[in-house]
Amino acid sequence: MKIKCYECGREHRDAAYRCECGGLLEISHDFVGLDPERLKRTFHERLSERMTPYASGVWRYKELIHPELPEREIVTKYEGNTGLYPAEPIRRSLGIRQLWLKAQSENPSGSFKDNGMTVALSHGRSIGYRRFSCTSTGNTSASLAMYAALAECESVVLVPNEKVSANKVVQTLAYGARMIRFDGTYDDGIRFFEQHGGGLDLYICNSLNPFRIEGQKSIVYELAQSMNWKLPDWIVIPGGALSNVTALGKGLQDLLQLGLIERMPKVALVQAEGASPFHKMMAAAGETLIPERSPATVASAMNIGNPPSWRKARDFLRESGGVTCTVTDEEIIEAKRLIDGCGIGCEPASASTVASLRKLIAEGTIDKDETVACILTGNLLKDTDILSMYEQGDESSFDFASLIGL
Numbered sequence: 001m002k003i004k005c006y007e008c009g010r011e012h013r014d015a016a017y018r019c020e021c022g023g024l025l026e027i028s029h030d031f032v033g034l035d036p037e038r039l040k041r042t043f044h045e046r047l048s049e050r051m052t053p054y055a056s057g058v059w060r061y062k063e064l065i066h067p068e069l070p071e072r073e074i075v076t077k078y079e080g081n082t083g084l085y086p087a088e089p090i091r092r093s094l095g096i097r098q099l100w101l102k103a104q105s106e107n108p109s110g111s112f113k114d115n116g117m118t119v120a121l122s123h124g125r126s127i128g129y130r131r132f133s134c135t136s137t138g139n140t141s142a143s144l145a146m147y148a149a150l151a152e153c154e155s156v157v158l159v160p161n162e163k164v165s166a167n168k169v170v171q172t173l174a175y176g177a178r179m180i181r182f183d184g185t186y187d188d189g190i191r192f193f194e195q196h197g198g199g200l201d202l203y204i205c206n207s208l209n210p211f212r213i214e215g216q217k218s219i220v221y222e223l224a225q226s227m228n229w230k231l232p233d234w235i236v237i238p239g240g241a242l243s244n245v246t247a248l249g250k251g252l253q254d255l256l257q258l259g260l261i262e263r264m265p266k267v268a269l270v271q272a273e274g275a276s277p278f279h280k281m282m283a284a285a286g287e288t289l290i291p292e293r294s295p296a297t298v299a300s301a302m303n304i305g306n307p308p309s310w311r312k313a314r315d316f317l318r319e320s321g322g323v324t325c326t327v328t329d330e331e332i333i334e335a336k337r338l339i340d341g342c343g344i345g346c347e348p349a350s351a352s353t354v355a356s357l358r359k360l361i362a363e364g365t366i367d368k369d370e371t372v373a374c375i376l377t378g379n380l381l382k383d384t385d386i387l388s389m390y391e392q393g394d395e396s397s398f399d400f401a402s403l404i405g406l
């Protein structure tokens with residue numbers, strides 16, 4: 001296992017932040033001597049683990065994520081292990097062959113950030129760090145604070161004053177994080193770390209941290225394992241900082257390289273219209289991302305104007321024949337109603353996936369004969385501001401007594 005610059009290939013020491021050339025770092029595995037049938041058997045056997053790190057839906061795949069980490073260093077809450085649901089009413093209304101929703105919302109802190117954070121925190125602690133930090137629109141900070149508390153470590157988080165759900169703030173504080181609120185956006189927080197992070201005695205757990213990406217690969221490993229190593233034609237995923245789609249791409253490449261799957265599915269990356277710099281670049285076949293200064297969307301987890309991982313995401317989508325698209329806030333809320341109404345539920349950012357399907361089908365990108373899995377990234381209870389959309393008006397109140405026949 002090596003840590004390399006994604007841009008120039010230079011090898012780096014541990015806990016470096018970015019390469020001198022400005023490139024992001026990446027973990028590179030050699031995966032020698034790994035036999036696909038043996039791996040499948042091992043991953044299957046670990047499904048019966050209860051109290052060991054291998055009961056985690058991340059560490060079950062340790063050989064592909066962080067083979068060198070000693071088991072005793074693992075800080076886990078048995079993250080992953082999330083449900084994969086057929087959303088039959090939504091599938092019927094779209095008229096497609098098969099639709100699955102992978103509920104990363106069921107993670108211990110309520111978002112997929114746990115898949116990556118268990119690895120970043122375990123690794124950082126194993127190399128001697130006791131203080132962990134990130135900037136966040138709320139879910140990364142909640143996840144970081146949870147694992148830091150579990151490991152008896154400290155967390156210091158930077159959270160914008162505005163456009164962050166109060167629930168995520170409360171959750172982060174409840175786990176004991178020291179929180180610094182600031183006037184600015186997530187992008188400003190990232191810039192602060194890029195300029196000053198290296199000089200602080202903090203282990204930074206934003207998605208610039210390559211171990212986060214390694215952990216997030218487990219989402220597609222688990223999806224593949226649940227589907228008996230036959231992935232659907234399409235995987236649809238929301239994008240803000242673009243760490244999740246980057247991890248999805250890297251995970252898929254691992255699966256293909258190792259012979260665990262036979263073909264590469266297509267990936268659709270969805271952004272909210274008000275925060276869609278990556279989609280704009282891809283749609284214009286541009287080479288560089290033009291940051292958006294004031295991103296604005298109801299899907300606060302995707303309210304990011306300058307996504308750090310855009311190069312990795314761009315290369316993966318271009319090489320694999322993936323697509324990008326945008327959805328409006330209204331479409332997000334409408335899709336959220338459908339997902340909630342199925343009994344699955346999610347936060348607004350996650351609903352962008354289902355929202356995009358109608359468009360992708362209408363424009364002929366996704367064929368009705370194809371199969372689709374959408375990644376639901378965050379939990380329904382993450383955002384109670386948005387839940388006010390369900391508040392009952394007078395017209396929907398009813399007379400209980402008459403209902404039960406009195």
Ligand SMILES: *Cc1c(COP(=O)(O)O)cnc(C)c1O
Nearest residue numbers: 139240241242243244349377378
């Ligand atoms: C972080 C997050 C996203 C965006 O993922 P990126 O890796 O930043 O692209 C989407 N939905 C939810 C709920 C999130 O927490």
Ligand SMILES: [Zn+2]
Nearest residue numbers: 005008019021
């Ligand atoms: Zn470099």
